[in-house]
Amino acid sequence: MARILVAETDVPVREFIRRVLLQRGHEVVVVNDGAEAVVKLARLPFDLLLADVAMPNMDGVELSLKVARDFPDLPMLMMSSDTIQRRRSHDIENLIVILQRPFTMVALNDAVERALGVNAVAAGQPAD
DSSP states (O other): OOEEEEEOSOHHHHHHHHHHHHHTTOEEEEESSHHHHHHHHHHSOOSEEEEESSOSSSOHHHHHHHHHHHOTTOOEEEEEOOHHHHHHGGGGTTTEEEEESSOOHHHHHHHHHHHHHHHHHHTTOOOO
16 A cells, blocks of 8 residues: 655544554554655655645645655645635645545545545556
C-alpha cells in the first residue's frame, strides 16, 4: 500500500485519519503543520500528502505550492471546512483534490484512492 503523510493540527481528526488509513493497509506518518510536513518530505519518500488547508506556521495553500514546486509528482489531498480557505485554495485546485470537512470514513477512503490513482496514471502505471 501507500506511504501517506498527514499534516493536521487537530489531534482527534489526525487520529481518526491515521486509524482509517492504517485499516486500509497504508503506512501513515503524521505531523502537526505544514512546516513539519516539509521536513518529513525532505527525509522520506511519500505516495500522498493529506493536509488541512488551515494550519499554523505554514498553511495548506503555502504547503501545496511548495510541494508542487519541489515534489511535482506527489499527489496532494487537502481538507477544508472553511469557505474562505476553499476559495483561497482555488488557485491550486488543478494540483490537488479538495476534501470538504466534515467527511466520513468512506469519503476519506474514496478521496485517497482517487488521489493515489492519479499518481499511478501519471507514473505510467494502470490505475485499478
